[in-house]
Amino acid sequence: MSGEASKRSLIFAFAIVAVAMFFVGYLASALASSNISQVGAKTVTKTSSNISQVGAKTVTKTVVETAGLNPRLNVAGSTTVTPIVEEAARRFSKLYSGFKISVAAIGSGPGIKAVGSGEVDIGMASRDLKEKEVEQWPDLKPFRIAMDSIAIVVHPSNPVNGLTLEQVAKIFAGEITNWKEVGGPDKPIHVITREKGSGTRDCFEHAVMKPFGKEISAKAMVQQGNPKVRAAVANDPLSIGYVSLGFVDETIKPLKIDGVEPKIENVLKGTYPIKRNLYVITKGDPDPAELMFIGYLLSSEGQKIVEELGYIPLYSVS
Amino acid sequence: MRRRPEILMEVLTWIASFIPAIIAGTLISFLLFNGASVINWKFVTGFPERGGLEGGILPAIIGSIYISALCMLIAAPIGIGAGTYLAEYAPENIFTKVVRFFVELLAGIPSIVIGLFGYVFLVHGLGLGFSILSGAIALAFMILPWTIRVSEEAIRAVPREYRYASLALGASKWKTIRNVVYAAARPAIITGLMLGLGKAVGETAVVMMTAGMGITGYIPVSPLDSARTLPVHLYLIAGEIANTSEGLKMAYGTALVLLALFLMVSIPSIMFRNYFIRRLYGDAG
Amino acid sequence: MKTDELIKISTSLCAGSSILVVFLIFGYTFLEGLPVLIKYGPSFLTGLYWKPYADPPQFGLLPTIVGTLSVSGLAISMATPIGVLAAIYLAEYSGGGFLKSLIESATQLLVSIPSVVLGFIGLVFLVPTLAKTFGGWGFSILAGGIVLAIMTLPHIICISSDAIKAVPREYRYASLALGASRWQTIRRVVLPVAKSGILASIILGLGNAIGETMAVLMVIGNPEVPYIPTSILDRVRVLTSTIVIEFNYAVWGSDQMRALFAIGVTLFIITAVVNLVAFYILGGRIYAKKA
Numbered sequence: 001m002s003g004e005a006s007k008r009s010l011i012f013a014f015a016i017v018a019v020a021m022f023f024v025g026y027l028a029s030a031l032a033s034s035n036i037s038q039v040g041a042k043t044v045t046k047t048s049s050n051i052s053q054v055g056a057k058t059v060t061k062t063v064v065e066t067a068g069l070n071p072r073l074n075v076a077g078s079t080t081v082t083p084i085v086e087e088a089a090r091r092f093s094k095l096y097s098g099f100k101i102s103v104a105a106i107g108s109g110p111g112i113k114a115v116g117s118g119e120v121d122i123g124m125a126s127r128d129l130k131e132k133e134v135e136q137w138p139d140l141k142p143f144r145i146a147m148d149s150i151a152i153v154v155h156p157s158n159p160v161n162g163l164t165l166e167q168v169a170k171i172f173a174g175e176i177t178n179w180k181e182v183g184g185p186d187k188p189i190h191v192i193t194r195e196k197g198s199g200t201r202d203c204f205e206h207a208v209m210k211p212f213g214k215e216i217s218a219k220a221m222v223q224q225g226n227p228k229v230r231a232a233v234a235n236d237p238l239s240i241g242y243v244s245l246g247f248v249d250e251t252i253k254p255l256k257i258d259g260v261e262p263k264i265e266n267v268l269k270g271t272y273p274i275k276r277n278l279y280v281i282t283k284g285d286p287d288p289a290e291l292m293f294i295g296y297l298l299s300s301e302g303q304k305i306v307e308e309l310g311y312i313p314l315y316s317v318s
Numbered sequence: 319m320r321r322r323p324e325i326l327m328e329v330l331t332w333i334a335s336f337i338p339a340i341i342a343g344t345l346i347s348f349l350l351f352n353g354a355s356v357i358n359w360k361f362v363t364g365f366p367e368r369g370g371l372e373g374g375i376l377p378a379i380i381g382s383i384y385i386s387a388l389c390m391l392i393a394a395p396i397g398i399g400a401g402t403y404l405a406e407y408a409p410e411n412i413f414t415k416v417v418r419f420f421v422e423l424l425a426g427i428p429s430i431v432i433g434l435f436g437y438v439f440l441v442h443g444l445g446l447g448f449s450i451l452s453g454a455i456a457l458a459f460m461i462l463p464w465t466i467r468v469s470e471e472a473i474r475a476v477p478r479e480y481r482y483a484s485l486a487l488g489a490s491k492w493k494t495i496r497n498v499v500y501a502a503a504r505p506a507i508i509t510g511l512m513l514g515l516g517k518a519v520g521e522t523a524v525v526m527m528t529a530g531m532g533i534t535g536y537i538p539v540s541p542l543d544s545a546r547t548l549p550v551h552l553y554l555i556a557g558e559i560a561n562t563s564e565g566l567k568m569a570y571g572t573a574l575v576l577l578a579l580f581l582m583v584s585i586p587s588i589m590f591r592n593y594f595i596r597r598l599y600g601d602a603g
Numbered sequence: 604m605k606t607d608e609l610i611k612i613s614t615s616l617c618a619g620s621s622i623l624v625v626f627l628i629f630g631y632t633f634l635e636g637l638p639v640l641i642k643y644g645p646s647f648l649t650g651l652y653w654k655p656y657a658d659p660p661q662f663g664l665l666p667t668i669v670g671t672l673s674v675s676g677l678a679i680s681m682a683t684p685i686g687v688l689a690a691i692y693l694a695e696y697s698g699g700g701f702l703k704s705l706i707e708s709a710t711q712l713l714v715s716i717p718s719v720v721l722g723f724i725g726l727v728f729l730v731p732t733l734a735k736t737f738g739g740w741g742f743s744i745l746a747g748g749i750v751l752a753i754m755t756l757p758h759i760i761c762i763s764s765d766a767i768k769a770v771p772r773e774y775r776y777a778s779l780a781l782g783a784s785r786w787q788t789i790r791r792v793v794l795p796v797a798k799s800g801i802l803a804s805i806i807l808g809l810g811n812a813i814g815e816t817m818a819v820l821m822v823i824g825n826p827e828v829p830y831i832p833t834s835i836l837d838r839v840r841v842l843t844s845t846i847v848i849e850f851n852y853a854v855w856g857s858d859q860m861r862a863l864f865a866i867g868v869t870l871f872i873i874t875a876v877v878n879l880v881a882f883y884i885l886g887g888r889i890y891a892k893k894a
Contacts, residue, residue, distance in 0.1 A: 105369065334684075341756075424628075438631070
């Protein structure tokens with residue numbers, strides 16, 4: 001009995017191994033068939049770009065090493081700022097190899113806390129430091145790297161194209177709960193908001209809720225981070241949420257507020273009611289490596305990234 | 319008419335017993351169906367772009383392997399040592415009773431508490447920062463009870479006669495353990511440890527709170543580098559992609575790679591473990 | 604002789620290290636968590652509002668505890684019938700062999716599938732499906748319950764089938780010899796004898812469900828201020844998800860951070876009680892089996 005059972009289980013083991021091999025084989029074939037046409041092009045561009053970069057790379061590497069820079073930069077904070085810093089980190093570490101930059105999107109509040117308590121080297125925030133935070137960590141140094149606004153967004157299938165600021169405030173306060181009250185279908189409104197401590201929420205509350213003396217309803221769905229709000233709005237035809245300008249894409253529809261579209265020129269003109277600054281923050285004066293990176297963000301290269309990603313650069317780069 | 323409940327119950331239990339297999343099969347084929355198309359060379363060897371919505375997952379793969387391997391490097395020797403002590407040296411005294419009790423206690427601590435502890439103690443308190451080292455140590459805390467248990471079981475299962483024979487030939491106790499007991503227990507210990515490794519590969523909360531959540535543009539090399547492992551990457555991007563978006567494929571692909579890595583570690587060990595348990599204890603059924 | 608002593612000491616140190624680790628984790632968690640528990644007293648467990656950012660902050664855990672119990676309770680009530688039936692089949696009807704080892708392997712696989720993968724599938728498949736079927740958000744106790752049921756099912760199957768297998772064969776022979784049918788034997792003889800083991804498996808499953816984090820976190824919605832749920836379509840927070848959501852918002856040394864440790868203490872006490880009850884029901888048989 002026992003011998004037979006173990007024999008059977010061995011056979012079964014072989015069956016499983018065979019399935020696993022099939023799986024691996026499938027993967028291999030998927031790998032092999034991928035982009036054969038691209039291989040040629042790739043090798044060409046690779047070699048040509050390599051040749052020009054080799055010199056620069058070895059030079060910068062030795063600069064990084066001999067200057068005793070700490071090439072490990074952990075950056076964390078606002079999900080609004082993250083795309084800028086992430087892209088900048090990518091280009092920056094191509095320019096100066098030897099840097100290891102990790103960028104975590106955890107929200108403005110946690111970012112300020114993380115840099116204040118020394119967990120990370122650079123924090124990111126999409127709002128000004130609060131008094132409490134300045135009190136707790138008096139040596140935080142914010143650097144403004146870009147400007148931004150907030151778009152009120154709905155599902156693309158939603159017939160509503162614009163709201164007044166007051167309507168938005170009432171919707172988020174839970175006083176307007178049906179789309180038909182603002183000219184839409186007779187369906188409930190699913191309100192999606194950000195978590196407490198988020199810079200985007202903070203700014204939204206100041207610009208939209210405060211003027212009408214309202215507060216965001218506790219019944220609203222909370223999503224941590226701009227990407228999650230965008231995904232949640234794109235998934236739910238009845239939803240309304242708010243995201244940074246840099247996160248507006250074709251999966252969601254930004255609403256006109258009092259007839260004004262959330263466009264960069266309207267924000268700069270002051271006709272669109274929300275405008276804010278984006279910061280990176282260091283604890284004390286930045287060390288040379290941090291300074292290099294922040295300098296890159298503020299350079300025309302860095303500001304070009306800001307503009308490409310849909311945020312508002314500090315100065316015109318084009 | 320009297321036969322009806324008989325057959326009904328047999329069929330019912332039969333159906334119920336298939337449900338786990340059906341669920342497991344459905345999950346895996348669901349992921350395969352949705353994610354297989356995204357898996358290509360670029361995905362497996364590329365770096366994440368746009369917050370993981372484009373590009374590849376190489377740093378996450380390497381990070382996952384690195385952290386789980388380092389965690390095993392810490393937990394395996396301690397586990398085997400403790401298992402040896404409990405099975406070979408321990409006179410049933412108060413110390414071993416306390417140790418057993420504490421091992422059970424450690425096994426019962428929810429992983430999230432270990433994560434929180436790791437975040438406060440390792441990352442902040444000891445100043446290791448969000449790093450592979452912090453993650454590996456916290457993970458080692460989590461799987462330590464498992465490694466101790468499987469080593470003890472495996473060593474205990476070695477027949478006494480083997481030891482008597484070796485001791486009778488004049489070998490010292492340690493020599494007997496090293497040359498005879500370990501040799502006999504090795505397959506069971508290794509498969510047990512592999513299952514522990516599978517747990518470490520799939521763990522999310524603990525690693526997220528200790529090794530960091532940052533998207534990294536580099537391959538982690540030093541244990542002090544921060545890393546985002548596959549499960550953490552999957553968790554973080556899962557909620558960030560609309561169901562309508564093409565980027566969702568990235569999440570499916572990540573889940574598939576994670577599952578493949580996990581299955582590679584655990585399927586052989588599950589199979590061999592079943593085999594050894596049958597061989598050692600006889601067919602329990 | 605000398606190496607033997609050395610080895611003995613070093614392996615005992617290895618064994619002792621587990622004590623050290625437990626002390627470290629416990630000591631730290633309790634030391635951090637107790638001040639909040641003392642400061643807020645019983646209102647920490649019975650308070651209705653969890654508002655860590657309010658001034659003064661409020662830490663009331665009751666809705667979260669209710670949420671935890673309702674999600675894991677729902678999961679257990681879904682997993683138990685299936686699990687026990689499957690255990691009966693594995694222990695009583697299946698003759699061993701290929702089918703049995705297929706089922707057993709699948710069960711073991713399901714035990715250890717990374718929970719984040721389950722959570723991910725819950726998020727992209729279950730939640731939208733529930734939203735379409737029942738309206739509302741989709742993120743709900745129900746979604747969490749289903750995902751958790753999948754995770755606890757294998758635990759229940761494994762431990763229950765062990766308990767059923769442990770019933771001595773003679774009992775079955777005696778019943779069958781008296782002319783009872785197979786199912787009658789199972790229902791009147793085997794199950795009553797295995798009852799404590801099955802109960803223990805359910806309780807252990809509950810303990811597992813309460814301590815589970817990622818899969819649940821991803822599908823239950825986590826409202827900002829948790830409220831006591833009135834329907835299984837309500838969004839809830841569970842103890843574990845509160846820790847994940849707030850750990851990097853909590854400032855060092857603040858009451859919020861301590862409150863998270865206090866949740867850790869609560870969580871630990873709940874799981875310890877659950878495990879102790881199961882241990883008591885099994886009459887120490889877990890140890891007996893392992894040794």
